[in-house]
Amino acid sequence: MASPQALGSDNLAERDGELYYQAGFLDAAEADHALQVLQGEMAWDQEVVTIVGRRIQVPRLVAWHGDPEAIYRYSGLNHLPKPWTPTLHALRERVKTVSDLRFNSVLGNWYRTGEDSMGWHADQEKSLGANPWIASVSLGAERLFKLRHNSGKPSLELFLGHGSLLLMGGCLQHRWRHCLPKSRSVTGARINLTFRLIHPTE
Numbered sequence: 609m610a611s612p613q614a615l616g617s618d619n620l621a622e623r624d625g626e627l628y629y630q631a632g633f634l635d636a637a638e639a640d641h642a643l644q645v646l647q648g649e650m651a652w653d654q655e656v657v658t659i660v661g662r663r664i665q666v667p668r669l670v671a672w673h674g675d676p677e678a679i680y681r682y683s684g685l686n687h688l689p690k691p692w693t694p695t696l697h698a699l700r701e702r703v704k705t706v707s708d709l710r711f712n713s714v715l716g717n718w719y720r721t722g723e724d725s726m727g728w729h730a731d732q733e734k735s736l737g738a739n740p741w742i743a744s745v746s747l748g749a750e751r752l753f754k755l756r757h758n759s760g761k762p763s764l765e766l767f768l769g770h771g772s773l774l775l776m777g778g779c780l781q782h783r784w785r786h787c788l789p790k791s792r793s794v795t796g797a798r799i800n801l802t803f804r805l806i807h808p809t810e
Protein backbone atom coordinates (compact mmCIF):
# COMPACT_ATOMS: atom_id res chain seq x y z
CA MET A 609 0.00 0.00 0.00
CA ALA A 610 1.46 3.33 -1.00
CA SER A 611 1.77 6.16 1.45
CA PRO A 612 3.05 8.87 -0.87
CA GLN A 613 2.13 11.58 1.65
CA ALA A 614 5.53 10.78 3.16
CA LEU A 615 7.01 12.64 0.19
CA GLY A 616 5.43 15.86 1.42
CA SER A 617 4.00 16.56 -2.02
CA ASP A 618 0.45 17.29 -3.11
CA ASN A 619 -0.96 15.19 -5.91
CA LEU A 620 0.28 17.01 -9.04
CA ALA A 621 -2.23 15.27 -11.30
CA GLU A 622 -5.34 17.42 -11.18
CA ARG A 623 -7.44 14.38 -11.95
CA ASP A 624 -7.33 10.74 -13.03
CA GLY A 625 -4.23 9.50 -11.32
CA GLU A 626 -1.61 10.21 -8.72
CA LEU A 627 1.69 12.02 -9.17
CA TYR A 628 4.06 13.04 -6.38
CA TYR A 629 7.45 14.72 -6.59
CA GLN A 630 10.29 15.05 -4.10
CA ALA A 631 13.24 17.19 -5.17
CA GLY A 632 15.94 16.16 -2.69
CA PHE A 633 15.23 12.46 -2.43
CA LEU A 634 19.02 11.91 -2.70
CA ASP A 635 21.44 14.62 -1.64
CA ALA A 636 23.85 15.98 -4.25
CA ALA A 637 26.77 13.75 -3.22
CA GLU A 638 24.63 10.59 -3.25
CA ALA A 639 23.14 11.50 -6.61
CA ASP A 640 26.59 12.29 -8.11
CA HIS A 641 27.85 8.94 -6.87
CA ALA A 642 24.88 6.98 -8.26
CA LEU A 643 25.12 8.73 -11.64
CA GLN A 644 28.78 7.84 -11.96
CA VAL A 645 28.63 4.27 -10.60
CA LEU A 646 25.52 3.20 -12.53
CA GLN A 647 27.14 4.02 -15.87
CA GLY A 648 29.53 1.13 -15.22
CA GLU A 649 27.36 -1.10 -13.03
CA MET A 650 24.27 -1.54 -15.20
CA ALA A 651 24.00 -3.76 -18.29
CA TRP A 652 23.40 -1.01 -20.85
CA ASP A 653 22.10 -2.06 -24.23
CA GLN A 654 21.46 -0.26 -27.51
CA GLU A 655 18.05 -1.58 -28.51
CA VAL A 656 16.89 -1.72 -32.11
CA VAL A 657 13.19 -1.74 -32.99
CA THR A 658 11.55 -2.42 -36.34
CA ILE A 659 8.98 0.18 -37.34
CA VAL A 660 7.18 -0.30 -40.66
CA GLY A 661 9.98 -2.54 -41.87
CA ARG A 662 12.80 -0.17 -40.88
CA ARG A 663 15.30 -1.02 -38.15
CA ILE A 664 15.72 1.98 -35.87
CA GLN A 665 18.08 2.45 -32.92
CA VAL A 666 16.23 3.53 -29.80
CA PRO A 667 17.48 7.07 -28.91
CA ARG A 668 18.92 6.16 -25.49
CA LEU A 669 20.61 3.18 -23.81
CA VAL A 670 18.46 0.87 -21.70
CA ALA A 671 19.12 -1.68 -18.95
CA TRP A 672 16.70 -4.02 -17.19
CA HIS A 673 17.56 -5.40 -13.73
CA GLY A 674 15.50 -7.23 -11.13
CA ASP A 675 14.40 -10.45 -9.51
CA PRO A 676 14.61 -13.49 -11.84
CA GLU A 677 10.83 -13.69 -12.33
CA ALA A 678 10.57 -10.06 -13.45
CA ILE A 679 10.48 -10.75 -17.17
CA TYR A 680 9.26 -7.62 -18.92
CA ARG A 681 7.57 -7.89 -22.29
CA TYR A 682 7.58 -4.72 -24.38
CA SER A 683 8.17 -3.87 -28.05
CA GLY A 684 7.28 -7.51 -28.80
CA LEU A 685 10.29 -8.87 -26.88
CA ASN A 686 10.79 -10.60 -23.53
CA HIS A 687 13.41 -8.76 -21.49
CA LEU A 688 15.15 -11.02 -18.97
CA PRO A 689 16.40 -9.13 -15.92
CA LYS A 690 20.06 -8.82 -15.03
CA PRO A 691 20.69 -9.16 -11.26
CA TRP A 692 20.36 -6.27 -8.83
CA THR A 693 23.59 -4.34 -8.47
CA PRO A 694 24.60 -2.99 -5.02
CA THR A 695 23.62 0.57 -6.00
CA LEU A 696 20.26 -0.43 -7.49
CA HIS A 697 19.47 -2.56 -4.47
CA ALA A 698 20.28 0.29 -2.10
CA LEU A 699 18.14 2.70 -4.13
CA ARG A 700 15.20 0.31 -4.13
CA GLU A 701 15.42 0.12 -0.31
CA ARG A 702 15.64 3.89 -0.16
CA VAL A 703 12.48 4.29 -2.25
CA LYS A 704 10.73 1.90 0.11
CA THR A 705 11.59 4.05 3.13
CA VAL A 706 9.66 7.03 1.74
CA SER A 707 6.87 5.31 -0.18
CA ASP A 708 6.35 1.86 1.33
CA LEU A 709 6.11 0.53 -2.23
CA ARG A 710 7.47 -2.86 -3.21
CA PHE A 711 9.25 -3.28 -6.55
CA ASN A 712 10.89 -6.34 -8.13
CA SER A 713 12.64 -4.64 -11.04
CA VAL A 714 14.04 -1.44 -12.46
CA LEU A 715 14.32 -0.08 -15.98
CA GLY A 716 17.28 2.21 -16.58
CA ASN A 717 17.33 4.81 -19.34
CA TRP A 718 20.62 6.54 -20.10
CA TYR A 719 20.15 9.74 -22.10
CA ARG A 720 23.69 10.31 -23.35
CA THR A 721 23.12 13.85 -24.63
CA GLY A 722 20.17 16.17 -25.16
CA GLU A 723 19.65 14.38 -28.48
CA ASP A 724 18.44 11.26 -26.66
CA SER A 725 14.76 11.14 -25.74
CA MET A 726 11.65 9.06 -25.12
CA GLY A 727 8.45 9.52 -27.12
CA TRP A 728 4.88 9.83 -25.88
CA HIS A 729 3.68 6.64 -24.24
CA ALA A 730 2.03 5.18 -21.14
CA ASP A 731 3.36 2.28 -19.11
CA GLN A 732 0.39 -0.02 -19.28
CA GLU A 733 1.77 -3.39 -20.31
CA LYS A 734 -0.29 -6.26 -18.97
CA SER A 735 2.58 -7.48 -16.78
CA LEU A 736 2.48 -4.22 -14.75
CA GLY A 737 -1.06 -5.05 -13.62
CA ALA A 738 -3.90 -2.54 -13.30
CA ASN A 739 -3.03 0.90 -11.93
CA PRO A 740 0.69 0.27 -11.33
CA TRP A 741 2.88 2.35 -9.07
CA ILE A 742 6.14 3.41 -10.72
CA ALA A 743 8.94 5.18 -8.83
CA SER A 744 11.19 7.27 -11.04
CA VAL A 745 14.61 8.46 -9.83
CA SER A 746 16.40 11.12 -11.91
CA LEU A 747 20.16 11.59 -12.02
CA GLY A 748 22.14 14.21 -13.91
CA ALA A 749 21.10 17.48 -15.51
CA GLU A 750 17.53 18.62 -14.98
CA ARG A 751 15.11 16.80 -17.30
CA LEU A 752 11.91 18.15 -18.78
CA PHE A 753 9.18 15.53 -18.31
CA LYS A 754 5.87 16.17 -20.06
CA LEU A 755 2.49 14.65 -19.28
CA ARG A 756 -0.73 15.03 -21.21
CA HIS A 757 -4.18 13.77 -20.30
CA ASN A 758 -5.57 11.44 -22.98
CA SER A 759 -8.45 13.82 -23.59
CA GLY A 760 -5.92 16.51 -24.62
CA LYS A 761 -6.18 18.57 -21.43
CA PRO A 762 -4.73 19.17 -18.94
CA SER A 763 -1.03 18.88 -19.66
CA LEU A 764 1.89 19.26 -17.28
CA GLU A 765 5.58 20.07 -17.59
CA LEU A 766 7.82 19.00 -14.72
CA PHE A 767 11.53 19.63 -14.35
CA LEU A 768 13.01 16.55 -12.73
CA GLY A 769 16.12 17.46 -10.75
CA HIS A 770 19.31 15.55 -9.94
CA GLY A 771 18.47 13.09 -7.14
CA SER A 772 14.72 13.62 -7.35
CA LEU A 773 11.93 11.07 -6.98
CA LEU A 774 8.67 11.04 -8.93
CA LEU A 775 5.90 8.60 -8.02
CA MET A 776 3.23 7.77 -10.58
CA GLY A 777 0.21 5.74 -9.54
CA GLY A 778 -3.51 5.17 -9.51
CA CYS A 779 -4.99 5.27 -12.99
CA LEU A 780 -2.35 7.71 -14.29
CA GLN A 781 -0.97 5.23 -16.84
CA HIS A 782 -4.46 4.64 -18.28
CA ARG A 783 -5.55 8.27 -18.47
CA TRP A 784 -2.34 10.14 -19.26
CA ARG A 785 0.70 9.81 -21.51
CA HIS A 786 4.20 11.07 -20.82
CA CYS A 787 7.44 11.73 -22.70
CA LEU A 788 10.96 13.05 -22.35
CA PRO A 789 11.65 15.35 -25.32
CA LYS A 790 15.02 16.17 -26.83
CA SER A 791 16.70 19.20 -25.33
CA ARG A 792 19.25 21.31 -27.19
CA SER A 793 20.56 22.89 -24.00
CA VAL A 794 21.61 19.61 -22.32
CA THR A 795 24.97 18.06 -23.13
CA GLY A 796 25.78 15.84 -20.12
CA ALA A 797 24.61 12.31 -19.39
CA ARG A 798 21.35 11.79 -17.55
CA ILE A 799 20.09 8.52 -16.09
CA ASN A 800 16.53 7.71 -15.16
CA LEU A 801 15.56 4.68 -13.09
CA THR A 802 11.95 3.51 -13.03
CA PHE A 803 11.28 0.94 -10.33
CA ARG A 804 8.42 -1.37 -11.27
CA LEU A 805 6.50 -4.40 -9.97
CA ILE A 806 6.19 -7.01 -12.71
CA HIS A 807 3.51 -9.65 -12.30
CA PRO A 808 4.38 -12.88 -14.09
CA THR A 809 1.93 -13.45 -16.98
CA GLU A 810 0.83 -16.98 -17.98
Ligand SMILES: O=C(O)CCC(=O)C(=O)O
Pocket residue numbers: 715717726731744753786787788800802
Ligand atom coordinates in the same frame (compact mmCIF):
# COMPACT_ATOMS: atom_id res chain seq x y z
O1 LIG B 1 13.23 9.23 -18.41
C1 LIG B 1 12.12 9.39 -17.94
O2 LIG B 1 11.87 10.11 -16.99
C2 LIG B 1 10.97 8.65 -18.55
C3 LIG B 1 11.14 7.17 -18.48
C4 LIG B 1 9.91 6.47 -18.86
O3 LIG B 1 8.89 7.03 -19.11
C5 LIG B 1 9.94 5.02 -18.93
O4 LIG B 1 10.98 4.39 -18.74
O5 LIG B 1 8.89 4.42 -19.20
Ligand SMILES: [Mn+2]
Pocket residue numbers: 729730731786
Ligand atom coordinates in the same frame (compact mmCIF):
# COMPACT_ATOMS: atom_id res chain seq x y z
MN1 LIG C 1 7.17 5.68 -19.08
